[in-house]
Amino acid sequence: MTAPDAAELRRRTQDLLAAHPPATTGRTEFLKARFDAGLAWVHYPAGLGGLDAPRSLQPVVDAELAAAGAPDNDPRRIGIGLGMAAPTILGYGTDEQKERFLRPLWVGEEVWCQLFSEPGAGSDLAALGTRAVRDGEDWVVDGQKVWTSSAHLARWAILIARTDPDQPKHRGISYFICDMTDPGVEVRPLRQITGEAEFNEVFLTGVRISDSRRLGPVGEGWKVAQTTLMNERVSIGGARIPREGGMIGPVARTWRERPELRTHDLHRRLLTLWVEAEVARLTGTRLRQQLVAGQPGPEGSGMKLAFARLNQEISGLEVELLGQEGLLYGDWTMRRPELVDFTGRDAGYRYLRSKGNSIEGGTSEVLLNIVAERVLGLPAEPRNDKDVAWKDLAR
Numbered sequence: 001m002t003a004p005d006a007a008e009l010r011r012r013t014q015d016l017l018a019a020h021p022p023a024t025t026g027r028t029e030f031l032k033a034r035f036d037a038g039l040a041w042v043h044y045p046a047g048l049g050g051l052d053a054p055r056s057l058q059p060v061v062d063a064e065l066a067a068a069g070a071p072d073n074d075p076r077r078i079g080i081g082l083g084m085a086a087p088t089i090l091g092y093g094t095d096e097q098k099e100r101f102l103r104p105l106w107v108g109e110e111v112w113c114q115l116f117s118e119p120g121a122g123s124d125l126a127a128l129g130t131r132a133v134r135d136g137e138d139w140v141v142d143g144q145k146v147w148t149s150s151a152h153l154a155r156w157a158i159l160i161a162r163t164d165p166d167q168p169k170h171r172g173i174s175y176f177i178c179d180m181t182d183p184g185v186e187v188r189p190l191r192q193i194t195g196e197a198e199f200n201e202v203f204l205t206g207v208r209i210s211d212s213r214r215l216g217p218v219g220e221g222w223k224v225a226q227t228t229l230m231n232e233r234v235s236i237g238g239a240r241i242p243r244e245g246g247m248i249g250p251v252a253r254t255w256r257e258r259p260e261l262r263t264h265d266l267h268r269r270l271l272t273l274w275v276e277a278e279v280a281r282l283t284g285t286r287l288r289q290q291l292v293a294g295q296p297g298p299e300g301s302g303m304k305l306a307f308a309r310l311n312q313e314i315s316g317l318e319v320e321l322l323g324q325e326g327l328l329y330g331d332w333t334m335r336r337p338e339l340v341d342f343t344g345r346d347a348g349y350r351y352l353r354s355k356g357n358s359i360e361g362g363t364s365e366v367l368l369n370i371v372a373e374r375v376l377g378l379p380a381e382p383r384n385d386k387d388v389a390w391k392d393l394a395r
Contacts, residue, residue: 003053006060013039013064022070031073031107040106044090048102073108076339080150081105081112085158087231092175092216092224101156101177113154115145115178115202116225120395123363126169126222127393130204132161132176139163139176139214141207147360151187151200152336154180158228160221165391167219172390175221177213184208193352195332198340230300232361240288241281247314247342247350248277254321261321273314280306301367302375308357308364315351322347
């Protein structure tokens with residue numbers, strides 16, 4: 001079967017709009033119809049929200065739907081599912097898992113979270129200590145996860161746990177899909193410097209997970225997790241944004257609208273950051289084009305590095321530009337938000353929230369190592385734990 005071209009995708013999109021007019025069709029009903037028509041993510045297989053079309057043609061569908069006023073699936077609210085869980089399920093899931101999880105994930109009926117980081121294994125994720133012990137057709141999981149975005153909203157979680165402590169730390173890990181409503185799953189809020197608690201800590205006590213919810217072979221969870229992590233970094237650092245989108249936008253608007261705040265030094269710094277933000281945006285475009293040829297590679301780590309540094313420097317400049325106003329903070333109310341909204345909040349929020357950008361999605365220090373070793377080809381750092389069983393490592 002020949003993959004559809006742009007003209008065919010436009011025709012299919014118009015057929016969808018004719019059969020399900022956005023003005024008279026409920027949002028969820030329309031999104032389900034779009035998924036079933038293969039127009040959710042066109043590069044996915046037929047029957048799983050796609051048409052086996054080139055990834056580069058997705059904007060053709062999106063433009064047609066946007067012009068017709070069709071609803072989207074609120075991607076910021078379900079970013080973990082779209083950017084991390086979905087490509088991992090597609091790559092390693094069984095046919096049954098793909099059919100069960102991908103449609104409600106894309107439609108937004110089921111929110112996902114990521115149970116990876118731990119209090120004693122954040123930057124060194126492979127040192128994780130959460131255990132999964134086989135018991136018949138189930139696995140019994142005990143441990144603690146931390147920095148879990150959206151855990152208070154999530155129905156499902158992607159989870160990595162140690163299934164063989166006699167293996168070195170990068171082996172003996174397996175990858176699971178965890179039902180966040182199951183007995184033994186406890187979610188506690190982590191209040192952040194912003195006053196909110198979008199992050200959580202998750203305690204797993206005797207949680208039973210069926211072996212049918214394992215992704216990939218037993219003991220090869222680290223390999224599966226690499227798919228998740230590479231997609232995560234692309235989704236964080238390589239998001240599609242317009243010129244002056246993201247954090248640089250509010251600063252540029254303030255500069256234009258309030259000339260009384262300008263100084264020569266601030267002008268010089270703003271120009272430098274504006275150019276760097278535009279370079280990062282265009283680099284993200286090139287990275288997305290490279291994805292057409294296959295899975296994301298280590299280049300996404302470089303994009304995520306740039307994203308974190310620029311957000312922190314731009315938000316710092318914005319606070320300085322506003323002077324005394326920059327010291328104000330709109331609302332310290334403890335909330336558990338559904339999404340992170342950088343541009344819809346005040347400068348103080350952007351400044352405080354951006355501090356987490358160099359930690360979440362892989363610390364900048366770890367990502368620098370990845371870029372050095374896997375992009376630049378520099379010698380790897382010496383490791384003395386490569387062939388040591390996890391249970392024998394000092395902790």
